[in-house]
Amino acid sequence: MRFKLIIAFVDDQQTPGIIRAARDAGATGVTLINHARGEGITPKKTFFGLNLELQRDVLLFVVEQHLARTILQTLAEVGEFDHTPGTGIALQIDVEDAVGVAHQIQSLSEKVEDAL
Template sequence: MKFKLILAFVDDVKTEAVMKAARECGATGATVITSARGEGINEKKTFFGLALEIHRDVLLFLVEEHCCRRILERIAEVAEFDEKPGTGIAIQLDVEDAIGVAHQIKKLTPFVEEDL
C-alpha cells in the first residue's frame, strides 16, 4: 500500500469541519499543529500598528494514494480555498516509506478495494 501526505493549512475555525470531511473521504486521522502563521500576496492588515492575524492550523494527513485526490478536493471545498483568498492551501507529497501504519492498512484495505 502506498501513502501520500496531505498538508493542509486552514483557518482554525474550520479545522473540525475539515477533519470530519477528510474522514468521510477515507482519512483515518491527522496530526494537528496549532497556531501557525502564514503570509500571502497581500500585506497584513493592521489596527493601530498591531497586526490582525487569523490563526491557522496545519493538518497532516497520511492517506492511501487512491483516496488522496478525493480528500484533497473535499478539504479545499470545506475550507473554501477557491472562494476567498487567504483562506489557506493544501498540498500532497509522495511518501517514500512509513512505519507505524499497520493498523491503518487493515482499516483502509476494504475502502481502497471498493475504489479499485
C-alpha cells in the same frame, strides 16, 4: 501499500469541519499543529502595530494514494480554498516510506478495494 501526505493550512475556526470532511472522504487520522502563521500575496493589515490576522492550523494527513486526490478535493471544497482568498491551501506529496500505520492497513485495504 503507498501513501501520500496531505498538508493543509487552514483558519483555526475551519479545522473541525475540515477534519470531519477528510474523515468522511477516507482519511483515517490527522496530526494537528496549532498557532501557525502565514502570509499570502497581500500582507494582513495591522492596527497600531498589532497583527489582525487569524490563527492558522496545519493539518497533516497520511493517506493511501488512491484516496488522496478525493480527500484533497474535499478539503478544497469544504475550505473554499479556490473561491475565497485567505481561507487556506492544501497540497499533497509522495511519502517514500511510513511506519506506525500497520494497524490501519487492514481498514485501508478494504476502503481502497471499495474505491477501486
